[in-house]
Amino acid sequence: MRYVELRSDTMTRPTPAMRKAMADAEVGDDVFGEDPTVNRLEATAAERLAKAAALFVPSGTMANLVSQMAHCGRGDEMILGSLAHSFYYEQGGSAAVASIHPRTVPNHPDGKLPLDVLEAAIRGDNIHFPRTRLISLENTHNLCGGAPLDPVYLRSVGDIAHRHGVKLHIDGARLFNAAVALGVPARQLSVEADSISFCLSKGLAAPVGSVVCGSTEFIQAARRARKVLGGGMRQAGVLAAAGLVALNEMVDRLAEDHANARRLADGLAGIAGLKLDPERYITNIIYFDVVKPDLNATELAAALQKEGVRMLASGPRTLRAVTHYEVTAVDIEYALSVMAKVIK
Ligand code: TLP
Numbered sequence: 001m002r003y004v005e006l007r008s009d010t011m012t013r014p015t016p017a018m019r020k021a022m023a024d025a026e027v028g029d030d031v032f033g034e035d036p037t038v039n040r041l042e043a044t045a046a047e048r049l050a051k052a053a054a055l056f057v058p059s060g061t062m063a064n065l066v067s068q069m070a071h072c073g074r075g076d077e078m079i080l081g082s083l084a085h086s087f088y089y090e091q092g093g094s095a096a097v098a099s100i101h102p103r104t105v106p107n108h109p110d111g112k113l114p115l116d117v118l119e120a121a122i123r124g125d126n127i128h129f130p131r132t133r134l135i136s137l138e139n140t141h142n143l144c145g146g147a148p149l150d151p152v153y154l155r156s157v158g159d160i161a162h163r164h165g166v167k168l169h170i171d172g173a174r175l176f177n178a179a180v181a182l183g184v185p186a187r188q189l190s191v192e193a194d195s196i197s198f199c200l201s202k203g204l205a206a207p208v209g210s211v212v213c214g215s216t217e218f219i220q221a222a223r224r225a226r227k228v229l230g231g232g233m234r235q236a237g238v239l240a241a242a243g244l245v246a247l248n249e250m251v252d253r254l255a256e257d258h259a260n261a262r263r264l265a266d267g268l269a270g271i272a273g274l275k276l277d278p279e280r281y282i283t284n285i286i287y288f289d290v291v292k293p294d295l296n297a298t299e300l301a302a303a304l305q306k307e308g309v310r311m312l313a314s315g316p317r318t319l320r321a322v323t324h325y326e327v328t329a330v331d332i333e334y335a336l337s338v339m340a341k342v343i344k
Contacts, residue, residue: 037237063197111141146285158192
C-alpha cells in the first residue's frame with residue numbers, strides 16, 4: 001500500500017541522483033581527515049554559510065551536542081527556549097552527557113525568545129550562579145509550527161549575546177526552509193551565529209547526516225567532541241555524497257513543500273471538527289487540533305493510516321503534518337479528502 005507520508009520530513013528516501021552519487025563516491029578514512037567527499041561536503045557547507053570551517057556529524061542531535069560541548073564546560077549554563085528541540089526532545093543530553101545546565105526562557109508562539117526576558121536571564125558574575133556561556137536558538141522552530149527566525153531578530157539576539165560575552169548557537173535543522181520562506185540567502189541567517197547546524201536528512205532528503213559550521217577553533221573542539229561521542233565515521237563519503245546532492249539540488253524546491261503545507265493547512269481549516277490558524281504556517285510543518293469530543297489525536301491518526309495517510313499524533317488532541325519532496329499536490333488533495341471522510 002502506498003502512504004501519503006506526512007509524519008516527518010525525516011521520512012524522505014534518497015533521490016536517484018543521491019543513490020548514484022553514493023555508489024560512485026570517492027572515500028577514505030574520515031577520522032584521519034582523509035575522506036575527500038566528506039572534506040568536499042564540509043567545505044561546501046562552510047562556504048554556503050560563510051563560516052571558516054564545518055563538520056559532518058551523524059545526526060541533528062549530535063550536531064547540537066558537539067556544539068554545546070565545544071562552547072561550554074562542566075557546570076556552565078546554556079539559555080534556550082522552553083520548546084527547543086534540544087531541551088524537549090534530546091533526552092536532556094546537554095545535562096546527561098555534557099554536564100551543561102539548561103536554563104529555559106518561554107518560547108513565543110513564533111519561535112522567538114522575548115529579547116528582554118532573554119537578556120535578563122544572562123547571569124552576572126556571582127559565586128552562587130553557573131556561568132552563562134551559550135544562547136541557543138532554533139530556525140525554523142519545530143514545535144512552533146516551523147516558524148522561521150528572520151535576520152533582524154537574529155541580529156538582536158547576536159547583539160545581546162556578544163555584548164555579554166556569550167556565544168550564540170543556532171539549531172538550523174531546517175535552516176534552508178527558513179531561508180527559502182524568507183527569501184534570503186542562508187548565509188544571512190548564519191552571520192550572528194558562533195555555530196550553526198543544519199540537517200541534510202530532513203527536507204533536503206539525504207538519508208543520514210547533519211553539518212555544523214563555525215570558526216576553525218570551534219570546529220576543532222567540535223571534532224574532538226564528536227569523537228568522544230562515538231560519531232567519528234570512517235568511509236563516510238558514501239553519506240556525504242548524498243549530502244552534496246542535497247545541498248546542490250534540493251534547496252530551491254523547498255518552496256514546493258511550503259506551498260503544499262499551506263494548501264493542506266487551508267484545507268484542514270475548512271473541515272468541521274479540526275482547529276488551526278492556517279496563516280501561521282509558512283514553511284513545511286503544520287499542527288492542528290481535533291475538537292470533536294469523541295475523538296482524540298491517536299484515534300484520528302490510526303483512522304487516517306487505514307486509508308493511506310500518515311500523520312503524527314503529537315499531543316492528546318494535536319496532530320502534526322510535515323511536507324517534503326515525496327508529497328505532491330495530488331497527495332495533499334487525497335489527504336484532505338481522507339480527512340473529511342474519516343472525521344465524519
Ligand atoms: N526532529 C524530529 C523529531 O525528533 C521530532 C522530527 O521529526 O521533526 N533539531 C530539530 C529542530 C529537529 O526537528 C530535530 C529532529 C533535531 C534537531 C534532531 O535531529 P536528528 O533526528 O537527526 O537527531
